Amino acid sequence: MSACTPRDEFLGRLRTGAAGGTGPIAPPTPRARFVRARTGPDGFMAAWRALGGTAERVPTDELRGAVAAFAAGRDGPLLAAAGLDVDADLRWPDCGSQAAAGAAVGVVRAVAAAAQTGTALLRADDNRGRAASLLPPACVLVIDAGTIVDTLGDYLRGTGDLPSQLVAVTGPSRSADIESTLVIGVHGPGDVHAILTG
Amino acid sequence: MSAPTATPVSFGRRAGRALGDDRMRAAIARGTGLMVQRRHEAIAELRNADELRDAASVIRAAALQRLPELLERWSDNLGALGGHVHWASDADEANAIVAGIVARRGAKVIAKGKSMVSEEIHLNDVLERAGADVVETDLGEFIQQLAGEPPSHIVAPAMHKDRFEVADLLSADRGAPVSPEITAEAAYARRRLRQAFLDAGVGITGVNFAVAATGSICLVENEGNGRMCSSLPPTHIALMGLERIVADFDELDVMLNLLARSATGQALTTYTNIITGPRRPGEVDGPEELHVVVLDGGRSAVVGTRFSPALHCIRCGACLNVCPVYRQVGGHTYDSVYSGPIGAVLTPLLKPTDPAARELAEASSLCGACTEICPVRIPLHDLLLQLRHRDARADASRLRRAGFWLWSQAWSRRWSFGAMVLGARVVLPLLRRLRWLPDIGWLGAWRQGRELP
Amino acid sequence: MVVRFFASCLVELLQPNVGAAAQRVLRAGGHDPQPVRGATCCGQPAYNAGYAGEARRVARRTLRALGDADTACVVASGSCATMMSHHWPELFEGTADADAARRAAARTVELTAFLTGTAAAGSAGDRPPASGTGDGGSAQEPDGGGPVVVHDSCHALRELGAGATVRRALADAGRTPTEAQGTERCCGFGGSFSVKMPAVSVAMADEKLDNLAATGCMQITSCDLSCLLHLQGRARRRGLALRFDHVASLLDPGT
Numbered sequence: 001m002s003a004c005t006p007r008d009e010f011l012g013r014l015r016t017g018a019a020g021g022t023g024p025i026a027p028p029t030p031r032a033r034f035v036r037a038r039t040g041p042d043g044f045m046a047a048w049r050a051l052g053g054t055a056e057r058v059p060t061d062e063l064r065g066a067v068a069a070f071a072a073g074r075d076g077p078l079l080a081a082a083g084l085d086v087d088a089d090l091r092w093p094d095c096g097s098q099a100a101a102g103a104a105v106g107v108v109r110a111v112a113a114a115a116q117t118g119t120a121l122l123r124a125d126d127n128r129g130r131a132a133s134l135l136p137p138a139c140v141l142v143i144d145a146g147t148i149v150d151t152l153g154d155y156l157r158g159t160g161d162l163p164s165q166l167v168a169v170t171g172p173s174r175s176a177d178i179e180s181t182l183v184i185g186v187h188g189p190g191d192v193h194a195i196l197t198g
Numbered sequence: 199m200s201a202p203t204a205t206p207v208s209f210g211r212r213a214g215r216a217l218g219d220d221r222m223r224a225a226i227a228r229g230t231g232l233m234v235q236r237r238h239e240a241i242a243e244l245r246n247a248d249e250l251r252d253a254a255s256v257i258r259a260a261a262l263q264r265l266p267e268l269l270e271r272w273s274d275n276l277g278a279l280g281g282h283v284h285w286a287s288d289a290d291e292a293n294a295i296v297a298g299i300v301a302r303r304g305a306k307v308i309a310k311g312k313s314m315v316s317e318e319i320h321l322n323d324v325l326e327r328a329g330a331d332v333v334e335t336d337l338g339e340f341i342q343q344l345a346g347e348p349p350s351h352i353v354a355p356a357m358h359k360d361r362f363e364v365a366d367l368l369s370a371d372r373g374a375p376v377s378p379e380i381t382a383e384a385a386y387a388r389r390r391l392r393q394a395f396l397d398a399g400v401g402i403t404g405v406n407f408a409v410a411a412t413g414s415i416c417l418v419e420n421e422g423n424g425r426m427c428s429s430l431p432p433t434h435i436a437l438m439g440l441e442r443i444v445a446d447f448d449e450l451d452v453m454l455n456l457l458a459r460s461a462t463g464q465a466l467t468t469y470t471n472i473i474t475g476p477r478r479p480g481e482v483d484g485p486e487e488l489h490v491v492v493l494d495g496g497r498s499a500v501v502g503t504r505f506s507p508a509l510h511c512i513r514c515g516a517c518l519n520v521c522p523v524y525r526q527v528g529g530h531t532y533d534s535v536y537s538g539p540i541g542a543v544l545t546p547l548l549k550p551t552d553p554a555a556r557e558l559a560e561a562s563s564l565c566g567a568c569t570e571i572c573p574v575r576i577p578l579h580d581l582l583l584q585l586r587h588r589d590a591r592a593d594a595s596r597l598r599r600a601g602f603w604l605w606s607q608a609w610s611r612r613w614s615f616g617a618m619v620l621g622a623r624v625v626l627p628l629l630r631r632l633r634w635l636p637d638i639g640w641l642g643a644w645r646q647g648r649e650l651p
Numbered sequence: 652m653v654v655r656f657f658a659s660c661l662v663e664l665l666q667p668n669v670g671a672a673a674q675r676v677l678r679a680g681g682h683d684p685q686p687v688r689g690a691t692c693c694g695q696p697a698y699n700a701g702y703a704g705e706a707r708r709v710a711r712r713t714l715r716a717l718g719d720a721d722t723a724c725v726v727a728s729g730s731c732a733t734m735m736s737h738h739w740p741e742l743f744e745g746t747a748d749a750d751a752a753r754r755a756a757a758r759t760v761e762l763t764a765f766l767t768g769t770a771a772a773g774s775a776g777d778r779p780p781a782s783g784t785g786d787g788g789s790a791q792e793p794d795g796g797g798p799v800v801v802h803d804s805c806h807a808l809r810e811l812g813a814g815a816t817v818r819r820a821l822a823d824a825g826r827t828p829t830e831a832q833g834t835e836r837c838c839g840f841g842g843s844f845s846v847k848m849p850a851v852s853v854a855m856a857d858e859k860l861d862n863l864a865a866t867g868c869m870q871i872t873s874c875d876l877s878c879l880l881h882l883q884g885r886a887r888r889r890g891l892a893l894r895f896d897h898v899a900s901l902l903d904p905g906t
Contacts, residue, residue, distance in 0.1 A: 015266050025260040117465040129482040134426065174420050176354065177341070180229040213850055567836070590702050603705060
């Protein structure tokens with residue numbers, strides 16, 4: 001490969017420049033405290049709705065029906081991540097990117113959620129992948145109510161192994177790049193529906 | 199990208215031009231005003247904002263003190279997961295590394311997310327010269343690419359444009375009218391850029407934080423283009439400044455609690471991507487290759503100096519939003535990649551031999567609004583003052599130096615100061631009465647728009 | 652109580668009546684202000700422009716004139732008080748005057764902070780009477796006692812926390828200040844900035860003046876004469892009928 005500085009040389013410049021060295025430094029890492037604390041499934045749903053998403057809580061055995069009801073009448077196929085127990089027209093990744101991009105709704109399972117900020121946590125491992133929650137304009141996030149923690153920080157501290165990608169989704173895709181005015185649904189899904197089960 | 203002007207134009211001259219652009223000034227005043235208001239509301243949701251800001255300041259300082267150790271740990275961890283870390287001393291090296299990967303992968307289309315480092319090294323020029331089709335996919339960056347302009351704000355690159363200017367640019371791109379409504383404009387960008395994500399051989403993004411303990415990179419964004427760029431193309435290249443490291447998720451948590459609140463007034467951005475290596479065996483999608491290019495670009499010379507707090511910056515843009523100078527003249531007047539107070543501090547530090555960069559330290563009334571709002575408590579206005587002290591000896595204006603020397607002689611003796619007091623009482627009323635005054639030096643500068651006291 | 656009083660070079664040069672008014676205010680509050688004879692300037696103009704040596708030469712003159720007594724030094728300017736209390740220790744570090752500068756910094760207090768007893772160096776509780784009667788002496792036309800709007804100078808607001816004390820001092824004197832939009836935003840003076848970047852400086856003044864005028868108040872006050880002269884100069888050029896008075900003139904029992 002091309003003109004890359006060897007790591008030792010690169011870091012060596014910092015060793016001469018850095019003031020302190022390598023002593024054990026443990027900066028304080030306080031947890032955020034909130035004026036209005038949101039916890040549990042209700043807290044999550046309130047935060048999620050405040051961001052512009054929709055949310056419902058159903059018994060676990062009614063998940064199929066809830067997904068079908070959300071997808072009903074939409075102009076295009078329903079895409080689900082492999083292994084998710086719902087009725088789907090397309091399965092990611094077998095269908096391929098072009099087909100996935102043509103789906104009307106993507107359904108994925110979140111491994112956890114953070115109530116305070118209304119954040120669903122998606123992992124790329126275990127056949128879930130990345131694209132099903134990203135390409136279609138609408139996304140259903142299935143969340144086991146028992147996996148809800150208070151904050152993203154709580155989840156990160158508690159997780160051991162990491163997949164190649166962990167994405168914390170906090171509401172619908174948005175932008176305020178034109179006239180600082182909020183628009184929903186730019187590249188990612190603008191219509192996001194959380195289904196809490198259990 | 200605007201070509202560098204042949205003859206250097208001073209900040210004052212550029213500001214003069216910007217001040218004549220009422221449309222731009224209205225857009226900036228509105229945009230920065232909204233962002234400040236949203237930031238205040240989001241920070242007010244925290245019970246312990248001050249505690250978090252203090253901690254963030256210490257975390258950033260500690261990271262700089264143990265940079266070699268943290269970067270080594272991070273790159274070892276990322277390497278063990280199959281990620282490639284490249285070390286670039288300067289812009290040329292960084293560009294060569296990226297261009298080399300693009301060539302080796304045979305990528306024709308490059309989908310690019312927002313990256314200030316890529317602006318710093320003028321990466322697009324290099325890749326386009328090599329024949330690649332580089333598509334900026336952040337809505338604001340896409341608009342700026344169509345306009346042929348660099349971003350004017352760290353967080354909102356096209357803040358200086360109104361919806362009608364945006365509609366003109368998008369219509370020209372489409373070859374048919376795009377309605378000047380913001381939702382229609384965003385919808386056009388979604389359709390237009392969708393295929394680029396699917397076709398791209400390489401995705402390029404920035405990095406907000408690298409996490410030493412896990413070898414991760416964290417990328418925050420709202421639109422989903424960063425997710426696309428880092429998920430769909432078979433190769434993902436991420437660019438980061440060498441200072442952008444935290445030790446672990448505890449530290450990352452503190453930073454994430456402040457970054458989006460300070461930038462856009464959100465508790466968290468819509469997407470917080472934590473990327474830990476390329477696609478693993480058994481995973482169904484994601485890039486086959488992950489490359490992270492770590493740029494020095496003049497930073498190592500700042501580490502450990504009295505100016506190192508400038509490297510604490512997490513690029514939230516809050517200091518731009520509150521800066522009364524930025525508010526009047528916008529980002530392009532700074533004629534540097536980083537604008538506003540942080541740009542006025544960072545640019546002369548990263549480009550120590552550039553006299554035009556030195557001038558930026560003068561583009562401040564030292565009002566301190568930047569220091570007050572900075573989430574990681576960078577003493578920005580104090581650093582601007584220290585830069586003035588550093589550079590005063592090299593001041594090209596001998597007249598200015600001589601002026602201050604003369605002033606100090608007159609003001610340090612009571613008799614001569616007394617003479618000045620008497621003089622002021624006699625001369626000022628006379629000057630005020632004169633219809634014509636020679637508009638030279640400070641007198642002329644003052645009278646540019648103001649009556650004498 | 653004896654206090655040292657430093658009017659600032661700008662007051663001495665351009666509006667000595669402000670210095671006289673400040674001393675009357677102090678006396679009305681039961682203090683005995685002793686002007687610092689031989690003082691000229693705090694050195695700020697050169698310091699903020701990057702010329703530390705020149706700043707030190709001038710500031711040393713004032714520092715030595717100040718003497719080393721234990722009394723508070725009351726300054727009729729927020730930015731000069733900031734220079735003395737925040738920057739003098741650094742400016743004189745490593746020189747023969749380092750100790751004196753640190754002590755002077757600790758004694759320095761802005762006028763309204765002193766009057767409202769909020770600064771450490773001031774004597775808490777010592778407040779001027781709500782209104783005073785006395786012989787006149789202001790060079791300006793009388794202040795009508797009507798509505799007034801406070802311009803917050805950045806130094807006073809951010810370094811000294813004096814935004815509140817100017818208002819409190821006015822309230823104590825029976826004046827309820829009106830609030831302007833964007834009061835925390837700089838007026839564009841900034842010392843050498845005002846002549847180094849005149850067009851930007853004036854544009855900032857314009858926004859400030861628009862916000863001040865929008866209150867409907869015709870009178871503007873501040874603890875910093877420098878901001879007021881800059882705003883006044885711009886207001887006159889624009890033909891705005893606004894009046895600018897240092898807060899000492901408004902508190903002056905003699906007017």
